[in-house]
Amino acid sequence: MKIETLPLASSRPLSTRRRWRTPAIALLVVALAGGGWYAVQGRSAPPPDAAAAKKAEKPTVFELARNDVVTVEARELALRLPLSGSLAPLAQATVKSKVSGVVLSTTVREGVNVAAGQVIARLDDADARARMAQQAALLKEANARLALANKNEANSQALLKQNYISQNSFDTTRNSVELAQAAVDAARAQFDLARIALNDTTIRAPLSGVVSKRFVQAGEKLSPDSPVMAIVDLQHLTLDAQVPASDIPRVQVGQEVSFKVDGFDKRAFSGKVARINPATEPGSRSMLVYISVANDDGLLRAGMFAKGEITTEKSATRPIVPLAALRKDGARDVVYRVDGGKVVAQPVQLGMRNNDEGMAEVLGGVEAGAVLLAVPLDGVKPGSAVKLAQASSSAAAPVTTAAPAKKG
Structure with missing residues (x-):
């Protein structure tokens, strides 16, 4: 009997089954991981509509920089007119010689302070003293002639009472007295002129001030009306x-x-x-x-x-505000005041305006210390919530904060 050996089963089908099992397992693991991640994210993130609604419930707070606000102060406001010019002394004088003579000395120089009546120069006074002595002698002679005329008048009056002389003779004697008196008066006037001329040889400052110019030196000969010194009152x-x-x-x-x-x-x-x-x-x-x-x-x-x-x-001492902070609400002038984290439209009554300084006087509406918006800001209007940049974050309300306000 012949026995036949059957061939062994082929190994290809076994390899095929292993090949499709590995990718399937990997896909299953990825699917499970993705489902777990989606489940976790679904619990933590609210639906988009719910998040938008929650965000819409929070008001916008504008953060104001220091330059965006101004604190009202109380002081005087003035209107000014520019000018320019040169300074000039209120009083000045050019001292001149009243008499002729040689300069003996000058006692001051340029830049020196002098007082009214102070001696600033001296002239040679020999001629002036001689003329004064001459006039004194003439005055003495005139007084002697007057005394003799008075004595003759007294004698003539006594003789007239006894009818020893005529009235005409007495009148002639009395006329001699009058002529002698006139001669005395003339001599006295000439003596006074000589004395003044002697005093004028000493030149004095007519006012207090500073010597600005010296025109003469010692030894020079001066004539009347020659300049000596220039003095200014500073x-x-x-x-x-x-x-x-x-x-x-x-x-x-x-x-x-x-x-x-x-x-x-x-x-x-x-x-x-x-x-x-x-x-x-x-x-x-x-x-x-x-x-x-x-x-x-x-x-x-x-x-x-x-x-x-x-x-x-x-103006008087009153609150003043910048012109840039003023707004118009119809016919009224208003300012935007920051009060309790909100912007409030505050009507104000204005007085003097200074356009050069950019300020206006406030007669009523705000007081010193109030905080105002200094300039127009985009989006900031009455009722807007604001906070100052220097305020602490703990004091701010837990609301969504917008970007810093932009100047309009």
């Missing part, structure tokens, strides 16, 4: 400033003036309007305004150039 100066004629109605005597001088930029000087020239300057449409300046410390000098302002109008 204690009282005048600022001669040109003001446009269109602004003159705003200028009044007594108004305060503040100004600065080249070389003293860090110091402000003051004065008051003393006079106003009634005519315009030739070739211009300006008028001169004379400002009195007290120069007690003597720092200012004649001829210095000054720039300053006249205070033409001044």
Whole structure:
């Protein structure tokens, strides 16, 4: 009997089953992991509609920078008019000789302070003394002639009473007395002139001030009316400033003036309007305004150039607000006040405005210390919630905070 050996089963079907099992298991693991992640995320994140609704419930808070707000302060507000000009001494004099003579000495030089009546120069007085002595002698002679005439008059009057002389003779004697008296008066006048001429050989300062120029030296011969010294009073100066004629109605005597001088930029000087020239300057449409300046410390000098302002109008001490902070609500002027984290439209009553300074006087509506919006801001209006940048985060409400407000 023949036995046949059957062939072994093929191994290919077994390999095929293992090949599809591995990818299936991997897909199953990925699916399970994805489902778990989705389940976790679904629990933690609310539906989009619910999140949007919750966000819409929170108001927007605008964060204000320091430059966006201003604190109202109370002070004076003034309107000012600019001016410029040169300083000039209120009083100055050129001292001149009244008599002729040779200069013996000068006692002061340029830049030296002198007092009124102080001797500043001396002339040779020999001729003046001689003339005075001559006039004194003539006066003495005239007095002697008068005394003799008076004695003759007394004798003639006694003889007239006894009828020893005629009335005509007595009148002649009395006329001699009158002529002698006239001669005495003339001699006395000439003596006084000689004495004055002698005093004029000593030249004195007519006012207190500083010597600005010396015209003579010792040994020079002077004639009458020759200049000797120039003296300026620096204690009282005048600022001669040109003001446009269109602004003159705003200028009044007594108004305060503040100004600065080249070389003293860090110091402000003051004065008051003393006079106003009634005519315009030739070739211009300006008028001169004379400002009195007290120069007690003597720092200012004649001829210095000054720039300053006249205070033409001044308010009382009241709250002032920037013009940029004002709004219009119909016919009313309002400001946006920050009160309790909210913006409030506050009506105000305005007074003086200073466009150069950019401020306005408040007669009513806000008090000093109030916090206002300094400039218009996009999106910020009455009722908006705001917070200041310097406020602590703990004090802020737990609401959604918008980006810093933009200036409109």
